[in-house]
Amino acid sequence: MEPILKIEDLSVSYGAIKALQNVNITVNKGGVVAILGSNGAGKSTLLKTISGLVPLEQGHIIFNGQDISTTSVERITDLGISHTPEGRQIFADLSVYENLKIGAFTVKETQITPDKVYDEVKKRPRIKQLLDQLGDEGETITLTKEETIANNFARVYGLFPVLLERKKQIASTLSGGEMQMLAIGRALMGSPDLLIMDEPSLGLAPMIVQNIFKIIKELNDSGITVLIVEQNALQTLKIADYAYVLKVGKVVNEGKAKDLLNDQSLIDAYLGK
Numbered sequence: 001m002e003p004i005l006k007i008e009d010l011s012v013s014y015g016a017i018k019a020l021q022n023v024n025i026t027v028n029k030g031g032v033v034a035i036l037g038s039n040g041a042g043k044s045t046l047l048k049t050i051s052g053l054v055p056l057e058q059g060h061i062i063f064n065g066q067d068i069s070t071t072s073v074e075r076i077t078d079l080g081i082s083h084t085p086e087g088r089q090i091f092a093d094l095s096v097y098e099n100l101k102i103g104a105f106t107v108k109e110t111q112i113t114p115d116k117v118y119d120e121v122k123k124r125p126r127i128k129q130l131l132d133q134l135g136d137e138g139e140t141i142t143l144t145k146e147e148t149i150a151n152n153f154a155r156v157y158g159l160f161p162v163l164l165e166r167k168k169q170i171a172s173t174l175s176g177g178e179m180q181m182l183a184i185g186r187a188l189m190g191s192p193d194l195l196i197m198d199e200p201s202l203g204l205a206p207m208i209v210q211n212i213f214k215i216i217k218e219l220n221d222s223g224i225t226v227l228i229v230e231q232n233a234l235q236t237l238k239i240a241d242y243a244y245v246l247k248v249g250k251v252v253n254e255g256k257a258k259d260l261l262n263d264q265s266l267i268d269a270y271l272g273k
């Protein structure tokens, strides 16, 4: 399988603090890769470095074959990486709709296969005509920027009906689980190929956590590659294909998720409950 993301010999420091040291990580296209580790292991730093928020000291980050080690945040989003930050960081004073709209700020026209076009957009006369003219299977149509945004709204509202019901509601009045859905929805508005998620289950009630993991699995099934950082090791390994364990900035273990799940000594030593 082809890697969508390759992290090579990555080191990151905050002044004298070495947050990541010689980290190597591969994320294959279509997979779910987990980064596990306790507080302070460097998980958030890793994701911030991938999305260009924190500069790297050494090494390379390759996305779809392109070196993005020194690329700007905006350009990285534009290339197809969306980040759901730790603590969600939604705009508290804005409505659900406005928050989602912001997530689409880098969206441009897109080439898309008909199965990825949602009914609301399919109904539009221009799209209907384009779809009628399509010949062979696998052919794509081009959605304008505005149509792409409408299609992404349809996707997000389909995935999270509660966000549609509450689209005019001010974000600060949502529950914790709804805020996480909004954070994920906002990331999806950017049409990502790779979704990087920082502790999506943090601070949520167990039942809501189950639901969030189910949604992540569904997103992955719909074609988005996922790189997820979590302290909730057991739940995460159940939806992941492959995992890396970080400890004070270094990869101390890696393997297929199902092998790590069966390694009780590893779970006890690094991952806790």
Ligand SMILES: Nc1ncnc2c1ncn2[C@@H]1O[C@H](COP(=O)(O)OP(=O)(O)O)[C@@H](O)[C@H]1O
Pocket (backbone or CB within 6 Å): 014, 017, 018, 019, 037, 038, 039, 040, 041, 042, 043, 044, 045, 046
């Ligand atoms: N902005 C920052 N300035 C200085 N040190 C930081 C900063 N952010 C994180 N660190 C330090 O880097 C290390 C890794 O932090 P972080 O990536 O947040 O870990 P995790 O997400 O695994 O809890 C910790 O020692 C943390 O204190």
Ligand SMILES: [Mg+2]
Pocket (backbone or CB within 6 Å): 043, 044, 045, 086, 198
């Ligand atoms: Mg963190």
